[in-house]
Amino acid sequence: MSSKKPNSAPKPAPKPAPNAGQAPDTRTRILGAALELLSGGAAGVRMSDIAKAAGVSRQAVYLHFPARADLLIAAVRHLDELRxxxxxxxxxxxxxxxxxxxxxxxxxxxxxxxxxxxxxxxxxxxxxxxxxxxxxxxxxxxxxxxxxxxxxxxxxxxxxxxxxxxxxxxxxxxxxxxxxxxxxxxxxxxxxxxxxxxxxxxxxxxxxxxx
Amino acid sequence: MSSKKPNSAPKPAPKPAPNAGQAPDTRTRILGAALELLSGGAAGVRMSDIAKAAGVSRQAVYLHFPARADLLIAAVRHLDELRxxxxxxxxxxxxxxxxxxxxxxxxxxxxxxxxxxxxxxxxxxxxxxxxxxxxxxxxxxxxxxxxxxxxxxxxxxxxxxxxxxxxxxxxxxxxxxxxxxxxxxxxxxxxxxxxxxxxxxxxxxxxxxxx
DNA sequence: CGTCAACTTTACACCGTGTAAATTCCCGAA
DNA sequence: TTCGGGAATTTACACGGTGTAAAGTTGACG
CATH class of the missing domain: 1.10.357 (Tetracycline Repressor; domain 2)
Known part of the structure; x- marks a missing residue:
C-alpha cells in the first residue's frame, strides 16, 4: 500500500492525460518542484515548501499524492524517466x-x-x-x-x-x-x-x- | 551546545555523584533503558518509551536531559565507558x-x-x-x-x-x-x-x- | 445555462517533542 | 521536631509537521 491510514479505495490511477502537449500539468509541476528543492540533498523540505515552489496550495499536493512518501516515490520514478x-x-x-x-x-x-x-x-x-x-x-x-x-x-x-x-x-x-x-x-x-x-x-x- | 532553544545557562555539570555504590541512580537507569530499547537498531523509540522502560515519568527524563539528542549522546558516551x-x-x-x-x-x-x-x-x-x-x-x-x-x-x-x-x-x-x-x-x-x-x-x- | 473537475481556503485532529507549574515525598540538618 | 530542598510526579499546554474534511471559487465544455 501507500500511506498511513488504511486507505480503503486504491486510487483510480494517475491520469488519462487530457493535456495536449505544452505547459506541464499540476502533478508534474509538483514533482518538478520537489526534485528541485531536494536536489543537492537539502533536508527538512516540507510539504508546504514543495507546494509553494510549485505555485500551488498545500492541499492541492494532497489532491495528487495521498502522502509525503508517495510524492517522494513518484518523484524518484519521475526522475528515472527524465534521465x-x-x-x-x-x-x-x-x-x-x-x-x-x-x-x-x-x-x-x-x-x-x-x-x-x-x-x-x-x-x-x-x-x-x-x-x-x-x-x-x-x-x-x-x-x-x-x-x-x-x-x-x-x-x-x-x-x-x-x-x-x-x-x-x-x-x-x-x-x-x-x-x-x-x-x-x-x-x-x-x-x-x-x-x-x-x-x-x-x-x-x-x-x-x-x- | 546541546538542544534546540538557545539555552542561556550552560548547565551546571552532570552531578557530583552523591550516590555511594549500589543501586544505579535515575540518570543511569534512563541511559540503560535507552540503550536497551535501542539495542538491535529498533526505530521509533520515543521519550515516553524510554521513560517507561526506566520506570520513571516522561518528565523525569527531561529533568536529566534537556532534549532527546542529549540523551542519545549521553547514551553513546555511557556505552563507550561500559565497553x-x-x-x-x-x-x-x-x-x-x-x-x-x-x-x-x-x-x-x-x-x-x-x-x-x-x-x-x-x-x-x-x-x-x-x-x-x-x-x-x-x-x-x-x-x-x-x-x-x-x-x-x-x-x-x-x-x-x-x-x-x-x-x-x-x-x-x-x-x-x-x-x-x-x-x-x-x-x-x-x-x-x-x-x-x-x-x-x-x-x-x-x-x-x-x- | 449548468455542471464537473481542479484548486483554494479554512479549520481541525493527531503525534511527538519540549515547557511550565503545582504537588508529593523523603532525607538530612538546624 | 521542624524546616528546608532536591527529586519525582501529575497535569496541562505550546509548537510544528502531517494528514483529513468540507465549503467555496473558477473555468472549461457540454
Missing amino acids: EVDRRLEESRQAKSGRARLAAFIAAWAGYLPEIHGVARALVAMYDTDEAARAAWDDRMAALRHGCAAAVAALASDGALNPALTEEDATDLLWTLLSHHNWERLTGDCGWAQERYVAAMQDLAARALAA | EVDRRLEESRQAKSGRARLAAFIAAWAGYLPEIHGVARALVAMYDTDEAARAAWDDRMAALRHGCAAAVAALASDGALNPALTEEDATDLLWTLLSHHNWERLTGDCGWAQERYVAAMQDLAARALAA
Whole structure:
C-alpha cells in the first residue's frame, strides 16, 4: 500500500492525460518542484515548501499524492524517466569482457547517484517510519543488486572472479561498495570529484572481485 | 551546545555523584533503558518509551536531559565507558607491522560496531534535524578517521602503502569502508556473520591499501 | 445555462517533542 | 521536631509537521 491510514479505495490511477502537449500539468509541476528543492540533498523540505515552489496550495499536493512518501516515490520514478536510467544501465551490459562490464556498470551507476541523491536522502530518511518509503527503497536496492549480480556473473563466466569468493559474496560486496552512503561520504565529506570516485570504485571493485 | 532553544545557562555539570555504590541512580537507569530499547537498531523509540522502560515519568527524563539528542549522546558516551572502547582501540596500535596494525584496527572497530549500532542509528536519524546530534556524530566520525589515518601512516612508514594512493586518499577509503552503513548492509541485509564481515573488511582493506 | 473537475481556503485532529507549574515525598540538618 | 530542598510526579499546554474534511471559487465544455 501507500500511506498511513488504511486507505480503503486504491486510487483510480494517475491520469488519462487530457493535456495536449505544452505547459506541464499540476502533478508534474509538483514533482518538478520537489526534485528541485531536494536536489543537492537539502533536508527538512516540507510539504508546504514543495507546494509553494510549485505555485500551488498545500492541499492541492494532497489532491495528487495521498502522502509525503508517495510524492517522494513518484518523484524518484519521475526522475528515472527524465534521465533514462534504465537505458544507461542497460548499455553497460554491452561490454564484451567481464571486467569491462564491471567497470561500465560502476560508471553507469555512479552517473546515476548524484542525480537521485537528493530524493534518495529524503526517502531514506523516512525509511523506518513509513512502510511505503521502505518498500520503495528496498525495491530500488534490489534493482541495484540485480545489476551487481549480473556484473559478477559476467566476471565469473570469464573465469575472472576472485576464487576466494562465491558469486553471492561478490555480489554482496559490490552492492555494498556502490551504496549511496559511500558515494556521499567520498564525494561529500571527503570532497572527491565525481571522476575520482568512479575511478576509485572501479579500481576497488576490480581488486576485490577479480582473480 | 546541546538542544534546540538557545539555552542561556550552560548547565551546571552532570552531578557530583552523591550516590555511594549500589543501586544505579535515575540518570543511569534512563541511559540503560535507552540503550536497551535501542539495542538491535529498533526505530521509533520515543521519550515516553524510554521513560517507561526506566520506570520513571516522561518528565523525569527531561529533568536529566534537556532534549532527546542529549540523551542519545549521553547514551553513546555511557556505552563507550561500559565497553572500554578507547582501550580496545588503543590496543590495536600495539601491532608491530603496518599490515598487522591495519588488521587489528579493523578488528577492534568491527567489535565496536554491533555494540553502538542501535544508538548510532537513532543518532544518525536526527543528524539533519538536530545540531547537537550532528556535532556529536561528526565528532565520532572524526575519531574513527583519526584511527584510520594512524593505521594508514603505519602502513606507509613500512613502505607497504599502495603507491597509487596518497595517505589522505587511503585514509578516505578506509574511513569509508569502515562505515556503520557498510557494516549494517553486510551483516544485516546480506546476513553475514560478524567474523565474515571482519575477515572481508581486512581482506578488502589490504587489497585496496597495501602495495 | 449548468455542471464537473481542479484548486483554494479554512479549520481541525493527531503525534511527538519540549515547557511550565503545582504537588508529593523523603532525607538530612538546624 | 521542624524546616528546608532536591527529586519525582501529575497535569496541562505550546509548537510544528502531517494528514483529513468540507465549503467555496473558477473555468472549461457540454
